Amino acid sequence: MSSPLITARGLTKKFDEFVAVDEIDFDVARGESFGLLGPNGAGKSTTMRIIGATSQRTSGDLTILGMDPEKFGPQIRAHLGVVPQQDNLDMQLSVSENLYIYGRYFGLSRKFLKTKIEELLEFAQLEEKRNAKVESLSGGMKRRLTIARGLVSEPEILMLDEPTTGLDPQARHILWDRLFRLKEQGVTLVITTHFMDEAEQLCDRLVVMDKGKIMAEGSPAQLIKDYSTKEVLEIRFGSERNSAMAEQLRGMCDRIEELPDRILLYSEDGEALLEKIYSAGMHPKTSLVRRSSLEDVFLRLTGRTLVD
Amino acid sequence: MSTSNIRQGSLEIVDQEKIISRGSLYVAQARLAAMMKWVWMILAIAVANPVLYLLSIGVGVGAFIDKSAGPAGIDGVKYLTFLAPALLATAAIQGAIDESVFPTLEGFNGWKNFFGMNATPISGNQIATGVFLASFVRVVGTVIIYWFVMLAFGALESSKAWLAIPTAVMAGVAFGSITQAIAGLLKDENMFFVIFNRFILMPLFLFSGTFYPLSSMPSYLQWIGWISPLWHSTELGRYLTYGHALTQTMAITHMVFLLTLLVLGIFFSRRIFTQRLAK
Known part of the structure; x- marks a missing residue:
């Protein structure tokens, strides 16, 4: 395997006393889709801005494309495509002008950009909006334009910070389709998200972050295997009774998590467990058997849910 | 459905040398493209502003003043001629503030498009x-x-009058570069410039020898002129458009003052932008 595109060792970022990123280690290989999963405030965006060679780290070692971003910021940024959490598009310009101007920032020629813009408008499904002012676009369209903009220089690494936050489900699915396409084509992706379904769909490998630290690392399937059971049984007895019932249920399964509105029971066989609960004379108001997700991994690692 | 293939070819296509040498021109190109969206408005303001001011104050108020001043005039000329260079420099300053403050506030606080630019090889300096x-x-x-409108109003009396163009531009960019640096420090969008316009810009406009010679103001107010790029530029403009008395030492002082402001403004803008983007 070739050497990693990104290597971080003991990477730390402090804002005065506050430690936003706390001695994290990770590698990203070429062609890999790498995710940073964690709740808001976990330090994901700060990590992204450091990898993006704009924000300076406080300490630790970091190499991107073989270079130190502290010394070679512009040289590294020349090969990154950055899709920030907020679409910082040029609101006064049209869709195609945004792509053109951004391409110029990479020193790309007019001729190259002419064909490239057509390609990107098609990719982002914005062909009919090419002359529209950015202000008039929907949230999903702006997001797709920001992603297309990030691809204008054919970057070595595409970095996406919370790519679907704030979008409605339909817009999110369109975006996932586009991103999955990039992944299939072997574009190296670094993605942050607090949506576990997004992480499961798009990431080959991910780290779970909380309070600036990495809690676990692996493929989505491996993390679920390591930190959760195959299935989860969710039951509700009503908010007043959940607590008391949880006491009775302890010992019936591998692990129990009591949430304000429901109880999660971790088991290899959810249906069998539900049978057992009924046989014991307990009758939950609702029950649901599902497979374990990264949400469960996060809950196990931190005792909290991803989305508060 | 999309058939295009997204390649990874930045190592071959991105031209580092070109970005280093022309990066700031690309940023300027983006700003000019944005200005072109309302170029008619900019032009309309650029024409209406001098026409209205020169007509109402230069000609209108000027008729009264010229009558009471008699044949000696104000500083030896018609009031219109006396006033016009100050208004020219004021227009330059106003235009510079529009194009330095607004994009900087949006770039950092509103649209945050400076952060988008800085995610490319473009640096804060650029x-x-x-x-x-x-x-x-x-x-x-x-x-x-503005200068051509002045010409049309007959407010230019010297063969050196065209040199008032660069001295007015100097006032504009010197002031604009300073306000650009200040705007780069601001986190809150509005309040500062509301205060700035009312308590700094307005007094400078009124007390910089704009409507009457600085020397006819009480001496305890004359310092305002000295710190004002408007007064320095106006003195040069008056010398160039109608031969207002100006010693060589004073002419050099005015030039040095404006140049110093410009250099400081650019230096601090670059520094402030770079530091803010690297946080």
Whole structure:
């Protein structure tokens, strides 16, 4: 395997006393889709801005494309495509002008950009909006334009910070389709998200972050295997009774998590467990058997849910 | 459905040398493209502003003043001729502030598009320089239009009058570069410039020898002129458009003052932009 595109060792970022990123280690290989999963405030965006060679780290070692971003910021940024959490598009310009101007920032020629813009408008499904002012676009369209903009220089690494936050489900699915396409084509992706379904769909490998630290690392399937059971049984007895019932249920399964509105029971066989609960004379108001997700991994690692 | 293939070829296509040498021009190009969206408005303001001011105050108020001043005039000339160079420099300053403050506030606080630019190889220094260059273009355009309106009003009496164009531009960009640096420090969008316009810009406009010679103001107010780029530029403008008395030492002092402001403004803009983007 070739050497990693990104290597971080003991990477730390402090804002005065506050430690936003706390001695994290990770590698990203070429062609890999790498995710940073964690709740808001976990330090994901700060990590992204450091990898993006704009924000300076406080300490630790970091190499991107073989270079130190502290010394070679512009040289590294020349090969990154950055899709920030907020679409910082040029609101006064049209869709195609945004792509053109951004391409110029990479020193790309007019001729190259002419064909490239057509390609990107098609990719982002914005062909009919090419002359529209950015202000008039929907949230999903702006997001797709920001992603297309990030691809204008054919970057070595595409970095996406919370790519679907704030979008409605339909817009999110369109975006996932586009991103999955990039992944299939072997574009190296670094993605942050607090949506576990997004992480499961798009990431080959991910780290779970909380309070600036990495809690676990692996493929989505491996993390679920390591930190959760195959299935989860969710039951509700009503908010007043959940607590008391949880006491009775302890010992019936591998692990129990009591949430304000429901109880999660971790088991290899959810249906069998539900049978057992009924046989014991307990009758939950609702029950649901599902497979374990990264949400469960996060809950196990931190005792909290991803989305508060 | 999309058939296009997204390649990874930045290592071959991105031209580092070109970005280093022309980066600020690309930023200026983006700013100018944005200005072109409302170029008719900019032009309309550039023409209407001098026409209205020169007509109402220069000609209108001027008729009264010329009558009471008698044949000696104000500073030896018609009031219109006396007033016009100050208004020229004021227009330059106003244009420069429009194009330096607004994009900087949006770039950092509103649209945050400076962070988008900085995610590319473009540096904070290049963004600051590019925004400045675009405002320079606007100022030059505004001043040239104003100058021709002055010509049409018969407010230019000297063969050196065309040199009032660069001295007015100097006032604009010197002031604009300073306000660009200040705007780069602001986190809150509005309040500062509301206060700035009312308590700094307005007094400078009123007390910089704009409507009457600085020397006719009480001495305890004359310092305002000395710290005002408007007064320094106006003195040069009056010398160049109608031969207002100006010693060589004073002429050099005015030039040095404006140049110093400009250099400081650009230096601090670049520094402030770079530091803010690297946080």
